[in-house]
Amino acid sequence: MKIRPIFWQDDAVMILDQRLLPWKIKYLKCTKVNQVARAIKNMAIRGAPAIGIAAAMGIALGVRNLKNKRDIEKRFVKTLTCIAKSRPTARNLFWAIERMRQVFEKNKGKNLSDLKLVMIKESQKILNEDIETNQKIGYYGKSLISSGMKILTHCNAGALATGGYGTALGVIRAAWEEGKRFEVFADETRPYLQGARLTAWELKEEGIPTTVITDNTAGYLMQRGEIDLVIVGADRIAANGDTANKIGTYTLAVLAKRHRIPFYIAAPLSTFDLSLKTGREIPIEVRSGNEVIKIGKKHICPEGVKALYYAFDVTPAELITGIITERGILKSPFDKVIASLEKEA
Ligand code: MRU
Numbered sequence: 001m002k003i004r005p006i007f008w009q010d011d012a013v014m015i016l017d018q019r020l021l022p023w024k025i026k027y028l029k030c031t032k033v034n035q036v037a038r039a040i041k042n043m044a045i046r047g048a049p050a051i052g053i054a055a056a057m058g059i060a061l062g063v064r065n066l067k068n069k070r071d072i073e074k075r076f077v078k079t080l081t082c083i084a085k086s087r088p089t090a091r092n093l094f095w096a097i098e099r100m101r102q103v104f105e106k107n108k109g110k111n112l113s114d115l116k117l118v119m120i121k122e123s124q125k126i127l128n129e130d131i132e133t134n135q136k137i138g139y140y141g142k143s144l145i146s147s148g149m150k151i152l153t154h155c156n157a158g159a160l161a162t163g164g165y166g167t168a169l170g171v172i173r174a175a176w177e178e179g180k181r182f183e184v185f186a187d188e189t190r191p192y193l194q195g196a197r198l199t200a201w202e203l204k205e206e207g208i209p210t211t212v213i214t215d216n217t218a219g220y221l222m223q224r225g226e227i228d229l230v231i232v233g234a235d236r237i238a239a240n241g242d243t244a245n246k247i248g249t250y251t252l253a254v255l256a257k258r259h260r261i262p263f264y265i266a267a268p269l270s271t272f273d274l275s276l277k278t279g280r281e282i283p284i285e286v287r288s289g290n291e292v293i294k295i296g297k298k299h300i301c302p303e304g305v306k307a308l309y310y311a312f313d314v315t316p317a318e319l320i321t322g323i324i325t326e327r328g329i330l331k332s333p334f335d336k337v338i339a340s341l342e343k344e345a
Contacts, residue, residue: 003159013057017044022201033062040086047161048235052092055083056123059100063119088283089312091236095270130163133268136326138174145175149182149228155189155246156198157233167266168231184210191292222259230256234267241317241334242279253319266324279314
């Protein structure tokens, strides 16, 4: 099955509501920029590259809804601000905002209907490029996988989190498509259960043998020699290679180091933020504790108990074996090689 997390249909942006998966396939029809911003904030669409695509399409919707060019620049800034406020950590969101801003600047002199067309086309281009980028990440990353391996992943860095192929799961998918046969362990990823609901669903659709584990099982599996490789995605990578990803990723990296298991990040260049020297500068989203004290609609804590929910953590570069990108696999020390990527771009 081809997974399409987001696409244009007629004059609307269609967003697959990931909060309902795997039980229900339902698309949200967004015709206004604030509907897209809400879908990002409320996790209907999530995963750094998918958030970036949604941001671009939301901005294009904002321009598409303009009736005239009066105060157009002011109104465009309002549209960008609406999207920028939705979630803070995924670099791809701000990357997409900047790309759409540049296209707007270049074309704002055009008549309004041509400008609208250019903005919509650019957002579609971002979607198509993301799928191609993921396929390249898969191409480079699949060399790390051999038949018989047991691979651990965290959260969901699959088709759902991107334009439609996946970063960490793109690598797994590419190796599977090549005929390699292996097994995947998916951390359930509390509290949103992206691993249990989304990763398990995607991999099951592909026919890839997958076992869901609770987040606290990974260490014991590694100690028993039952994990050969860890591959996860990323939300933002600083210039020195420090990487923000779903909360719990840092724990896995420490465990992997302890057990001498290779630990890889898979991410497109749009996730790198070279303006940040280290991971300490990455803004980490803090979501409501209410999302922790419930599983679905059911409360699991005594009433009045406080809960804390950092949505991401930062894995120091020294714990990362390599970063799989569309330009190949980057190896430590990352700072020089990451700086050279910028020069080549
Ligand atoms: O809170 P989420 O579901 O948006 O977090 C997603 C992740 O942490 C992913 O691993 C990351 O965005 C990479 S997706 C290719």
